[in-house]
Amino acid sequence: MPASSIRARVRAEMIDEIKAVARRHLASDGADLSLRAVARDMGMVSSAIYRYFPSRDDLLTALIIEAYQALGDAVEAADAAVDRADLRGRWHAVCRAARTWALAHPAEYALLYGSPVPGYAAPVDTVLPAQRPPLTLLGILRDGVAAGRITPPDDDLPEPVRADLAEIAAGLFPGLPEALLARGMAGWTQLFGLISFDLFGRLDPVVPHRDAYFDHQTALMADLVGLP
């Protein structure tokens, strides 16, 4: 077995190195990752890469999953670092962590939340990691309701919307009122609109003080969801 596992170990290291090099290329050259360039950087010929990843899309998928995990880690760590009772502080911490990670890894962020690559369909493996960030953000609301520190709004929801949200709540946030979930999703949506606008240069000409603007915008949504 040790003989076999030394091969397996080398192979695993190889895969890790390919991913690392690919991530570096992603960061410097943008989203159009070139397999051949990665191979060149590793002193291999391009066809050798196919021993480890059956196609370029599979490499991209691996990078996407790792990026989701990295973002999820960053967001959850930020949340965990704040006193559980300080709901507003947690909200801001999560939002800021997401933006900070995005600014530090723009190409990977674009991979996750930018326009989908034409021929590429995200495989199922990405679904769970993709849920971690919103789970963390909306988990704050769940905690707030459970602690009686958020009074759920009494928005009247159209029946189909209420049903959809009830389904989501049942699966992911048991006990979270539908109307509050709706507001939370508005905050979640606005957060990624904000980050995208920021990252994709849409605020460049008009908003010089990006950090303060971001905080104020997320504070508006914190108000909307009723954080004390």
Place this chain on the structure above:
Amino acid sequence: MPASSIRARVRAEMIDEIKAVARRHLASDGADLSLRAVARDMGMVSSAIYRYFPSRDDLLTALIIEAYQALGDAVEAADAAVDRADLRGRWHAVCRAARTWALAHPAEYALLYGSPVPGYAAPVDTVLPAQRPPLTLLGILRDGVAAGRITPPDDDLPEPVRADLAEIAAGLFPGLPEALLARGMAGWTQLFGLISFDLFGRLDPVVPHRDAYFDHQTALMADLVGLP
């Protein structure tokens, strides 16, 4: 002059046809537009295209500008079709028009609001057309304040944010209070987060009733900006 203008006319028609074919390719094949494919569809050789567009990026820029104009037209028409005093009706009309246009032209929407193409920087010509949609949406707030039908919130803004917003208001929305502008931009941001999530498949598994969800989400932001 007529002799010269017949050539100019043919040339203009040629440019239009190239753009039309390119738009068709964009719609069917996604964002990775191939010059050679466009040339093939027109019965030309690829190098002939370069008589009309100096590079692929210039073709893309032309398409982007036209797309902004089309979105701007759709949004402004939707706004104009509603009674000026019906602020909330106008808000919903504008939001729906933006989403409807995006759903009808997903590839062009991705070109405008998706991740930026790596080597490509949007030229200045795109700035003005790009401003039309947010101008329309936030114009509703300006009208509401002017008519005394919106009472501006008294959020306290950090000084740098207030200054940035004052600058924007001075240039584009004279008389619009900074705090209200901030909330309006939150609505604008959330709108495009919503559309992006919808279009890029992020809501696929969780929200079956997309239309109703969209209306409710934009209604939340209408509340936030204080529409009666």
Place this chain on the structure above:
DNA sequence: CAAAATAGAGAGCACTGCTCTTGACTCCGG
């Protein structure tokens, strides 16, 4: 009517993802 400008074709360069074959190396069971 000749000169100048323009349109299109064709070849070619450097690049891409991907496949297939070929030769070398490592591992494992008899």
Place this chain on the structure above:
DNA sequence: CCGGAGTCAAGAGCAGTGCTCTCTATTTTG
């Protein structure tokens, strides 16, 4: 311990890409 099996990297090659350059018609213009 040694021979078959599995694994790995290399190289050639295919079809595609954006783009440039040259050459030949055609049209416009002085």
